[in-house]
Amino acid sequence: xxxxxxxxxxxxxxxxxxxxxxxxxxxxxxxxxxxxxxxxxxxxxxxxxxxxxxxxxxxxxxxxxxxxxxxxxxxxxxxxxxxxxxxxxxxxxxxxxxxxxxxxxxxxxxxxxxxxxxxxxxxxxxxxxxxxxxxxxxxxxxxxxxxxxxxxxxxxxxxxxxxxxxxxxxxxxxxxxxxxxxxxxxxxxxxxxxxxxxxxxxxxxxxxxxxxxxxxxxxxxxxxxxxxxxxxxxxxxxxxxxxxxxxxxxxxxxxxxxxxxxxxxxxxxxxxxxxxxxxxxxxxxxxxxxxxxxxxxxxxxxxxxxxxxx
Numbered sequence: 001x002x003x004x005x006x007x008x009x010x011x012x013x014x015x016x017x018x019x020x021x022x023x024x025x026x027x028x029x030x031x032x033x034x035x036x037x038x039x040x041x042x043x044x045x046x047x048x049x050x051x052x053x054x055x056x057x058x059x060x061x062x063x064x065x066x067x068x069x070x071x072x073x074x075x076x077x078x079x080x081x082x083x084x085x086x087x088x089x090x091x092x093x094x095x096x097x098x099x100x101x102x103x104x105x106x107x108x109x110x111x112x113x114x115x116x117x118x119x120x121x122x123x124x125x126x127x128x129x130x131x132x133x134x135x136x137x138x139x140x141x142x143x144x145x146x147x148x149x150x151x152x153x154x155x156x157x158x159x160x161x162x163x164x165x166x167x168x169x170x171x172x173x174x175x176x177x178x179x180x181x182x183x184x185x186x187x188x189x190x191x192x193x194x195x196x197x198x199x200x201x202x203x204x205x206x207x208x209x210x211x212x213x214x215x216x217x218x219x220x221x222x223x224x225x226x227x228x229x230x231x232x233x234x235x236x237x238x239x240x241x242x243x244x245x246x247x248x249x250x251x252x253x254x255x256x257x258x259x260x261x262x263x264x265x266x267x268x269x270x271x272x273x274x275x276x277x278x279x280x281x282x283x284x285x286x287x288x289x290x291x292x293x294x295x296x297x298x299x300x301x302x303x304x305x306x307x308x309x310x
Contacts, residue, residue, distance in 0.1 A: 010049035010072075017287040022298035033058040041065055047290065048072060050282075052205070052276070057082060064096040065303060067310065068303075070222070070285055070293060073277070074100075074148065075227060080308050088307035090293065093147055095285045096277030101151035103276040104195055104225045104255050105159075107248035109135055110220045112193070116270050133219065136160045139190050143207070144197035144226065145178055152197060164191070168203075181207065188215035193223065200227035210235035213245060221246040225276050228253030240266045250276045 004023075008030035009015045015027050022139050030036035031049055033056060043063040049056065050072040060066065060082065069083055070090045074097075092146040110116065114132040121128045128243075137147055138161050142152055145167040153175065164187060170180040179187065181198070184207075194216065198204045208222065208231040224231055228251045239245040242260060248270040252263070255274055263269045289304065 005044040005297070006038060007045040007047065007297070008036055008043045009047050013283075014047070014287070014290070017283070018290050018294060021294050025298050030063075032056050036262070044068070045070065050286075051278070054078065067262065068297065070290070070303075075199060076307055077227060083308070083310075084233065085310050087310050088302060088306055090303050091305045091307050092286060092289060093305040093307075094280065095289055097148045097151045099279040099281055100148045100197070100225055100276040101155050102279075103250055103272070104152050104223055105155050107223045107225070107250065107270060107272065108140075108193055108221065110194065111223070111246050111248040111268075111270055112138070117267060120267070133192070135193070138162070138192040139164065140193040140195060141166060141184070141187065142195050143181060143184065144199075145173075146197070146199075148225075149197045152195060161193075185212055185215060188212055189217060191216055191220060193221050195223045195229050196226040197232060198226050200229055204230050204234045206230070208232065209234070211240070213239050216245060218244055219246070221248060223247075224249040224251055227251050228255055235249040237262050240269045243268060246270075248272075250274055 004026055006026045008028050010031045012029055015029065021027055028036045030039045030043065032052065036043065040063045043066055045068040046060055046063060046066045047070045066087050068087050068088045068090065071078065071079065072092050074091055074093050076089055076091050083089060112133050112135050114130060125261065136159055140156060140161045141164045142149060143166045152167065165178045166181045166184055167178045168181060171178050196208065198207065206229065210232060213235050221244060222231065222236060233253045235245055237288055240247050246268040250272040251274050257263060257271060263271055295302040
């Protein structure tokens with residue numbers, strides 16, 4: 001009996017870039033919507049499309065014998081419920097770290113230096129110099145100290161901020177003190193910039209709620225590059241609409257943000273359409289990871305970034 005296993009790739013470009021794979025593996029094309037070049041029941045390993053909508057991702061259930069699911073995202077919220085105990089889940093942790101950190105810093109600077117206002121002034125041909133808070137000397141709370149959080153921390157260093165880091169538990173690491181996320185409310189009054197990069201789970205859903213937002217000082221900026229539901233949408237809309245707080249976000253609840261959503265209308269809200277990891281760096285970094293994963297799977301190993309075992 002053949003021991004060859006079948007890997008489905010979501011695009012031909014990805015198959016071509018990963019290149020020749022070991023003889024005990026077979027590559028087929030399946031974007032979770034079209035019929036692959038083999039029977040769905042023959043697929044053992046499925047590489048998911050990047051940033052597919054939840055309805056498309058549900059089609060993974062049509063391949064009943066999948067034992068490994070590889071995401072092209074760092075987050076995997078909802079995937080365990082989708083996959084259950086029948087397959088391992090590997091993520092693309094590390095692939096998006098630099099790009100997402102870049103987005104977080106960019107959002108903070110754009111908001112704190114008034115770039116959206118300058119764009120609107122440019123559209124009106126209006127020369128309108130103003131003093132903006134800037135990032136230097138601000139107290140920044142970085143909530144999330146994983147791989148992407150560490151990349152954000154490194155990029156904040158040259159900006160001369162007062163940095164407070166928050167993780168799931170209080171501890172000290174090589175970079176200093178990490179406060180517990182449960183201490184956020186106690187420190188909220190001093191936080192001028194709140195940067196969120198935590199995974200979405202039961203403990204982080206609506207981590208930033210109306211009570212926490214109310215304790216931030218006037219003029220504070222909330223930067224979300226985590227997941228939309230980490231912030232209570234109704235609560236942030238109320239604070240932004242009042243003009244008391246600013247928001248610069250790459251993620252939302254819901255997504256896509258409806259065209260009539262109030263966040264589009266407020267000048268102190270900067271809306272980016274979940275583009276954090278989507279740069280020219282993404283594809284080659286993903287290919288580099290997949291080349292290592294393919295070799296590991298061919299050898300019967302789990303591969304990198306295993307976050308859920310069947």
